[in-house]
Amino acid sequence: MGKIVVFGAGGRAGRKVVAEAAARGHTVTAVMRTPDTRLADRHVTVVAGDVTDAASVAAAATGHDAAITTAARLDVPAVDFYTAATRALVTGLTGAGVSRLVLAGIGPALEAAPGRRMLDDPAFPPDHRAFALGHVAQLDVLADAPLDWVVLAPPPVFLDEAAERTGRYRTGGTALLEPAPDSFSYADLAVALVDEADSPRHHGALVAVGP
Numbered sequence: 001m002g003k004i005v006v007f008g009a010g011g012r013a014g015r016k017v018v019a020e021a022a023a024r025g026h027t028v029t030a031v032m033r034t035p036d037t038r039l040a041d042r043h044v045t046v047v048a049g050d051v052t053d054a055a056s057v058a059a060a061a062t063g064h065d066a067a068i069t070t071a072a073r074l075d076v077p078a079v080d081f082y083t084a085a086t087r088a089l090v091t092g093l094t095g096a097g098v099s100r101l102v103l104a105g106i107g108p109a110l111e112a113a114p115g116r117r118m119l120d121d122p123a124f125p126p127d128h129r130a131f132a133l134g135h136v137a138q139l140d141v142l143a144d145a146p147l148d149w150v151v152l153a154p155p156p157v158f159l160d161e162a163a164e165r166t167g168r169y170r171t172g173g174t175a176l177l178e179p180a181p182d183s184f185s186y187a188d189l190a191v192a193l194v195d196e197a198d199s200p201r202h203h204g205a206l207v208a209v210g211p
Contacts, residue, residue, distance in 0.1 A: 008071030057092025078134025
């Protein structure tokens with residue numbers, strides 16, 4: 001089994017990713033700003049780290065086969081956080097010799113119609129647009145990155161933390177999946193993210209994922 005480093009491991013998505021990777025027998029390094037040792041077990045090492053600092057990223061990632069990030073911050077402007085984090089991930093992972101990076105995106109970055117993203121719709125809530133634009137900004141940073149990266153964007157629906165893992169999901173392109181689902185579980189999002197770290201299927205792209 002391989003070694004996977006997970007950034008943002010303390011969040012709802014991150015915890016599911018850590019659990020999924022560990023259940024497959026991977027050696028997992030769970031990186032979070034404030035370490036929660038309750039996540040630690042024989043497969044999981046919990047460490048403190050800053051995803052916006054390239055040196056911190058490199059220190060956590062050295063010796064791993066792939067990286068997954070579900071990191072998010074709501075206390076700083078989204079564009080500032082996601083661009084800083086993505087730059088640090090690119091620099092830090094490159095320095096650590098880790099080439100595969102799997103990122104969790106968001107549905108509003110996907111196209112609702114050809115050439116028109118969901119977040120560009122005049123009816124899209126203005127208070128959500130800034131956060132969505134932060135995710136879009138990371139794609140600009142990734143465009144020229146010397147990494148094998150993919151951004152998996154779940155649908156803009158309720159993400160269920162309590163729903164059980166089914167192990168089933170589908171992927172698309174840069175458009176919202178049709179028919180539109182009512183919900184998607186964090187557990188199955190984690191399955192998709194770990195699958196892309198285990199056996200990469202998509203490269204250098206924003207990819208819709210959902211039930």
